[in-house]
Amino acid sequence: MTTAHDPTLRESATFPRSVIAEIQRAAETGIYDIRGWGAKRPLPHFDDLLFLGASMSRYPLEGYRERCDTDVVLGDRHAKFPLHLDIPITIAGMSFGALSGQAKEALGRGASEVGTSTTTGDGGMTPEERGQSKHLVYQYLPSRYGMNPDDLRKADAIEVVLGQGAKPGGGGMLLGQKITERVAKMRTLPQGVDQRSACRHPDWTGPDDLAIKITELREITDWEKPVYVKVGATRTYYDVKLAVKAGADVVVVDGMQGGTAATQDVFIEHVGIPTLAAIPQAVQALQEMGMHRKVQLIVSGGIRSGADVAKAMALGADAVAIGTAALIALGDNSPRFAEQYAALGSAPGFYDDFQDGRDPAGITTQDPELARNLDPVAAGRRLANYLRVLTMEAQTLARACGKSHLRNLEPEDLVALTVEAAAMARVPLAGTTWIPGQF
Amino acid sequence: MCGIVGLHLRDETLYPRLGALLTGMLDQMCDRGPDSAGMAVYGDPNWSPPGESTVSLLDAGVPAGELAAGLGDLLGVTVTGIDLAPTTVLHAPIDAAELAAAVPAVAPAARVIGFGADLTVVKGIGDPTELAHRFGLPRAQGWQGVAHTRMATESAVTAAGSHPFSVGPDQCLVHNGSFSNHKSVQHELQRAGVVFDSDNDTEVGARFIAALLAQGIDLEKALRLLMERFDGFYTLLVANSESFAVLRDPIACKPAVVAETDRWVAMASEYRALADLPGVADAHIFEPEPEEVYLWHRQ
Amino acid sequence: MAPAVTTVETTRLDLTQTSVREVNTLLHSADAPRRVVLTEPRGAHALACGLTEDIDVTIEGHVGYYCAGMNQNASVTVRGNAGVGVAENMMSGTVRVTGDASQSAGATAHGGLLVIEGNAAARCGISMKGVDIVVGGDIGHMSAFMGQAGRLVVLGDAGEALGDSLYEARIYVRGTVASLGADCIAKPMREEHLAELAELLAAAGMDADPADFTHYGSARSLYNFHVDNVSAY
Numbered sequence: 001m002t003t004a005h006d007p008t009l010r011e012s013a014t015f016p017r018s019v020i021a022e023i024q025r026a027a028e029t030g031i032y033d034i035r036g037w038g039a040k041r042p043l044p045h046f047d048d049l050l051f052l053g054a055s056m057s058r059y060p061l062e063g064y065r066e067r068c069d070t071d072v073v074l075g076d077r078h079a080k081f082p083l084h085l086d087i088p089i090t091i092a093g094m095s096f097g098a099l100s101g102q103a104k105e106a107l108g109r110g111a112s113e114v115g116t117s118t119t120t121g122d123g124g125m126t127p128e129e130r131g132q133s134k135h136l137v138y139q140y141l142p143s144r145y146g147m148n149p150d151d152l153r154k155a156d157a158i159e160v161v162l163g164q165g166a167k168p169g170g171g172g173m174l175l176g177q178k179i180t181e182r183v184a185k186m187r188t189l190p191q192g193v194d195q196r197s198a199c200r201h202p203d204w205t206g207p208d209d210l211a212i213k214i215t216e217l218r219e220i221t222d223w224e225k226p227v228y229v230k231v232g233a234t235r236t237y238y239d240v241k242l243a244v245k246a247g248a249d250v251v252v253v254d255g256m257q258g259g260t261a262a263t264q265d266v267f268i269e270h271v272g273i274p275t276l277a278a279i280p281q282a283v284q285a286l287q288e289m290g291m292h293r294k295v296q297l298i299v300s301g302g303i304r305s306g307a308d309v310a311k312a313m314a315l316g317a318d319a320v321a322i323g324t325a326a327l328i329a330l331g332d333n334s335p336r337f338a339e340q341y342a343a344l345g346s347a348p349g350f351y352d353d354f355q356d357g358r359d360p361a362g363i364t365t366q367d368p369e370l371a372r373n374l375d376p377v378a379a380g381r382r383l384a385n386y387l388r389v390l391t392m393e394a395q396t397l398a399r400a401c402g403k404s405h406l407r408n409l410e411p412e413d414l415v416a417l418t419v420e421a422a423a424m425a426r427v428p429l430a431g432t433t434w435i436p437g438q439f
Numbered sequence: 440m441c442g443i444v445g446l447h448l449r450d451e452t453l454y455p456r457l458g459a460l461l462t463g464m465l466d467q468m469c470d471r472g473p474d475s476a477g478m479a480v481y482g483d484p485n486w487s488p489p490g491e492s493t494v495s496l497l498d499a500g501v502p503a504g505e506l507a508a509g510l511g512d513l514l515g516v517t518v519t520g521i522d523l524a525p526t527t528v529l530h531a532p533i534d535a536a537e538l539a540a541a542v543p544a545v546a547p548a549a550r551v552i553g554f555g556a557d558l559t560v561v562k563g564i565g566d567p568t569e570l571a572h573r574f575g576l577p578r579a580q581g582w583q584g585v586a587h588t589r590m591a592t593e594s595a596v597t598a599a600g601s602h603p604f605s606v607g608p609d610q611c612l613v614h615n616g617s618f619s620n621h622k623s624v625q626h627e628l629q630r631a632g633v634v635f636d637s638d639n640d641t642e643v644g645a646r647f648i649a650a651l652l653a654q655g656i657d658l659e660k661a662l663r664l665l666m667e668r669f670d671g672f673y674t675l676l677v678a679n680s681e682s683f684a685v686l687r688d689p690i691a692c693k694p695a696v697v698a699e700t701d702r703w704v705a706m707a708s709e710y711r712a713l714a715d716l717p718g719v720a721d722a723h724i725f726e727p728e729p730e731e732v733y734l735w736h737r738q
Numbered sequence: 739m740a741p742a743v744t745t746v747e748t749t750r751l752d753l754t755q756t757s758v759r760e761v762n763t764l765l766h767s768a769d770a771p772r773r774v775v776l777t778e779p780r781g782a783h784a785l786a787c788g789l790t791e792d793i794d795v796t797i798e799g800h801v802g803y804y805c806a807g808m809n810q811n812a813s814v815t816v817r818g819n820a821g822v823g824v825a826e827n828m829m830s831g832t833v834r835v836t837g838d839a840s841q842s843a844g845a846t847a848h849g850g851l852l853v854i855e856g857n858a859a860a861r862c863g864i865s866m867k868g869v870d871i872v873v874g875g876d877i878g879h880m881s882a883f884m885g886q887a888g889r890l891v892v893l894g895d896a897g898e899a900l901g902d903s904l905y906e907a908r909i910y911v912r913g914t915v916a917s918l919g920a921d922c923i924a925k926p927m928r929e930e931h932l933a934e935l936a937e938l939l940a941a942a943g944m945d946a947d948p949a950d951f952t953h954y955g956s957a958r959s960l961y962n963f964h965v966d967n968v969s970a971y
Contacts, residue, residue, distance in 0.1 A: 143865070144865060147827055149788055188868060193962065204822070209693075212802075212804070220784075220788030220808050709802060724800075726878075
């Protein structure tokens with residue numbers, strides 16, 4: 001905080017004001033703190049990596065005239081109809097329920113405008129999203145809210161979710177205030193009641209039984225659609241190998257910076273590993289199995305700019321997914337709502353109480369009044385703009401490294417600024433050949 | 440994650456078919472565990488002749504014949520060596536523990552993967568059905584067999600990491616699932632002097648049981664103690680020369696099917712592994728309850 | 739003159755000769771036969787899953803996992819035992835198992851009727867979302883876990899933690915219940931419950947007196963978090 005204080009007052013690093021406030025809140029209420037967003041604390045991340053641009057030994061490509069392509073094919077291992085996307089940036093799974101119908105529509109509009117996919121979330125498929133999204137990935141979660149074969153057949157891909165970066169090992173959460181009539185109906189829950197969600201799938205546990213489940217999903221949809229398997233980043237090396245062995249066509253790895261609409265703060269901040277540390281594990285796993293580029297890797301958790309996109313791809317990802325950033329592009333935490341945020345005890349840039357469902361931006365709310373603040377057409381256009389910027393930024397960096405396709409970026413194009421980032425990303429510390437932790 | 444199968448024969452007219460039946464069961468479990476496999480046979484006349492004990496090894500580093508000859512010279516008895524690469528099987532008319540103890544003198548890098556009066560353990564990497572045929576499992580005979588197909592979870596794919604883990608005389612343990620606190624148990628056992636061959640969670644379970652059996656505690660009690668100490672998800676099949684036992688954890692998410700007739704008792708991760716057993720159409724088929732030790736004694 | 743009689747021909751398929759993929763492709767096709775008998779299933783998985791038409795499928799033998807998964811409109815009968823997740827996520831139609839069912843029978847199903855004449859293992863009706871399940875024998879632990887809607891009828895006994903975290907599904911058990919799960923309690927059996935139970939028993943072809951059953955449902959105390967309920971978590 002920026003208020004000046006008496007310089008003789010000394011704050012404890014172990015018990016700073018934020019920790020004190022949290023202890024006091026816990027003592028008052030008797031319940032853990034639940035909030036939205038992903039891990040907020042500083043973590044080694046893409047900012048700690050830099051590209052080695054062209055020089056005497058590497059030559060750059062001209063912008064515009066000399067192509068730097070961005071397309072990606074996802075799921076061609078088994079499916080009759082893999083996904084062909086124009087850009088390697090997809091929209092991550094976020095539920096209708098967590099988000100308003102207008103927000104889901106806006107995401108579909110924006111993604112379709114630039115030729116990429118959106119993903120349903122822990123609440124099922126809405127007609128708005130299927131109507132607007134050119135490519136729609138349908139999540140298959142432990143709760144199975146709204147799951148049905150008609151929607152399964154309408155989907156372009158199926159994403160079996162084991163977990164997400166914000167809470168690997170946790171189930172979905174939606175509090176009563178967001179379980180409106182429509183949400184309740186879709187999820188077969190009583191209105192206004194807190195949703196308790198399972199953390200494991202009801203009819204399989206473990207990769208050996210997942211293999212049988214994936215076969216069932218393929219049988220139901222006549223082997224047409226790619227099957228993705230999504231995990232929150234923890235023991236990523238083993239998880240990716242097991243996902244491939246269980247039959248995944250695409251593996252999605254979500255680092256701890258990945259967002260959520262509602263989870264306990266302790267879960268968000270203290271479980272899972274940073275996205276940067278997960279990617280090389282995933283890539284190593286795929287390479288050891290001879291499956292890199294054959295089973296595609298989508299990475300999410302804190303992707304914010306074209307630099308992040310390019311770095312994730314340089315480390316070996318085939319594509320990335322954005323969640324939090326997409327909501328910000330739609331209008332989440334906009335200064336336009338400064339007054340409304342203040343009334344909620346927050347401010348633009350700080351608002352993370354998605355669980356309350358009182359979002360002034362109309363994005364993480366079910367309140368029809370508030371949701372009207374989001375114009376899906378305008379918001380969709382904002383998302384499309386942002387996706388274009390991400391793409392152009394990534395192309396700029398790739399061209400500077402001499403690449404005519406984003407997928408030709410490689411780890412050797414990168415160096416690290418810190419020892420932690422070098423060790424996690426497995427690239428050398430800038431100016432040295434040293435990669436800590438490599439034997 | 441894996442597929443486990445076990446067959447305990449009550450009718451001795453079926454003993455000549457043990458290997459063939461076990462191979463059929465294992466074949467159905469390849470989808471669950473494509474990486475590697477292990478098989479254990481009790482009472483095969485070629486691998487574990489009566490009156491002789493058997494020791495199974497990995498990484499012998501010395502051809503089977505040479506190893507056998509070297510041990511024979513050392514011990515003053517005829518030792519027979521059988522090459523079932525990557526496994527080496529030795530048998531000799533002396534105590535199994537004595538034979539196993541002599542191995543390092545001739546093959547210092549060898550790792551004992553099974554020993555006992557009746558037990559042969561064979562392990563390898565690759566497709567389980569191919570391995571079974573290469574080892575000659577279809578022709579094996581005997582009164583009890585256990586096999587396992589492996590999809591490696593947190594440890595690497597190696598032959599030594601395959602189940603069954605046989606770390607006590609004539610003992611075998613196979614596991615489907617994932618323990619969650621085995622590291623603590625491993626460190627306790629290590630501090631008590633137990634040496635481990637792998638990072639595998641299952642090996643910890645096997646050594647825990649073996650230590651209790653060595654103290655004279657019976658298998659049923661040992662399994663109850665395992666239930667108290669180990670956390671996580673597990674379907675276990677444990678066998679020794681007197682018993683064949685099945686145990687599931689309290690949550691019981693990992694599958695288990697048991698089929699029982701007058702002529703045999705069988706257990707597998709999925710029913711399709713049992714579908715070809717003789718008389719299965721009239722078998723009593725059931726799923727073990729969680730937290731209950733199911734134990735069959737050799738008659 | 740005698741009225742014309744239409745007979746429905748039965749298509750027989752042997753699973754040792756025809757793959758699961760071939761069988762399911764035929765059953766999914768527009769020319770799916772109206773009546774099918776599948777023989778030699780021998781524990782195969784995902785048999786007759788994803789059906790959409792009102793056809794009749796009988797399977798002679800034991801099936802593996804997910805038989806009749808996501809069933810719509812069809813009638814599927816397993817003359818044998820069923821593996822994990824029989825009729826999981828069923829939307830409508832009928833599935834009958836003459837033998838026993840493994841874990842997670844009827845998991846997350848939204849509608850239709852699942853009848854298990856023998857016993858069902860753990861997690862019967864887990865996360866049920868509107869299906870009706872009638873079990874002639876016993877059910878295993880954690881059954882109807884997070885049951886949201888629908889009805890579970892058990893003529894035998896129920897295992898530990900019945901109806902843990904229950905929402906609005908209704909459970910009727912004739913035998914004993916080893917223990918009740920969080921927020922699941924015995925409830926009064928009113929006229930409408932007796933009537934509903936009688937209907938379900940009749941639909942399942944089971945002969946039993948509704949008066950012998952106990953009705954279990956949610957206490958609804960976990961519907962919104964109260965710190966005093968924390969021991970339930």
